[in-house]
Amino acid sequence: MITTQYKIILPSDYDMNIIKERVRNNGHKTDGFDDLKFKLYLITEKGINHNLQNSYSPLYLWKNHNGLNKFLFEGYYDNILTSFGWQQVQVGIPLIDPPFDISRYKYLFHFTKPISPQESMHNAKEEILKNIPTINEAEYMLTYNPDKWEYDVFYFLSDVSNLIEGKQGVVYTILHISHEI
Template sequence: MIAIQYKITLPSNYDMGIIRDRVQSNGYKTDGFEDLKSKLYLITEIGNNNCIQNSYCPLYLWKSNNGLNKFLFNGYYDNILKSFGWQHVNVGIPLIDTTTDKIKESKYVCEISKTIQPQESLNNLTNKILNEIPMLDHTEYAIIYNPDKWQYSVFYFDKDVNKFAEINGVTYTVLHVST
């Protein structure tokens, strides 16, 4: 599996209705996309869920690189390039992915990011991370790591934003989920 996300920061006075309309008109186009496990169309809006900026931050979980390559290099990603310019695409590897078809019910995603500190052995890293992060009852999550940056992010998926009240992270609103 491979995960990608690009985070497009938008001006504070940006009409987020433009993004909402864009997703409503086009979100279905990734439904059933080759090798796509799930794509969550995520936004933050100033003033909602303690967000301090407007952004559009789609998160993709790919079953393999074939669909990702098709998406990036066969014209699909060109819509992002034309609308928002060149974007840095963050790439990660799922360490743990508890998501199921229930992810389609998600209305909110909360992300926390942490650095993996230098250490003598990575032998027990998964257990260390699981002991560090909040565990939420009945909430699916994915832990995505990037060994190039030695960082990881935990994405929690739920329909109740209140589940994330005690987590110090970024809370996104889900506009559409493709599987």
């Protein structure tokens, strides 16, 4: 499996209803997309959930590279290029993917941490796992990028009221979830 995410930072005075309407009208188009386990249509809004900026930041979990290649190179990603310009697509490899039903969640809390250089990677997974905090019994997905030696933790949440205190990361609102069919 492979995760991808592009983060489109929008002006602070951007009307986020434009993105919400775009997702309402087009989110269904990736329902059942080839080799897509899920796509989360994510936004941040400046001043909401302690976010400092507006963004549109979809997160994809692909079953394999075939669906990702189709999405990027067969015209589907062109809509992003046309609307928002060239975007860097971040890639991750799931270390722990979500085996649970994500459709009940409204928010995603995300943070990134470095993977320290080590003499052996034999125990690296256990070291990463022991440093992941428990948040309101939330379920999570863990990915890593060996190109940057970083890992990302994505917590799936129904409520964020108790999350913000002392947690550094980004709280996304999930506007739509496209699933495999």
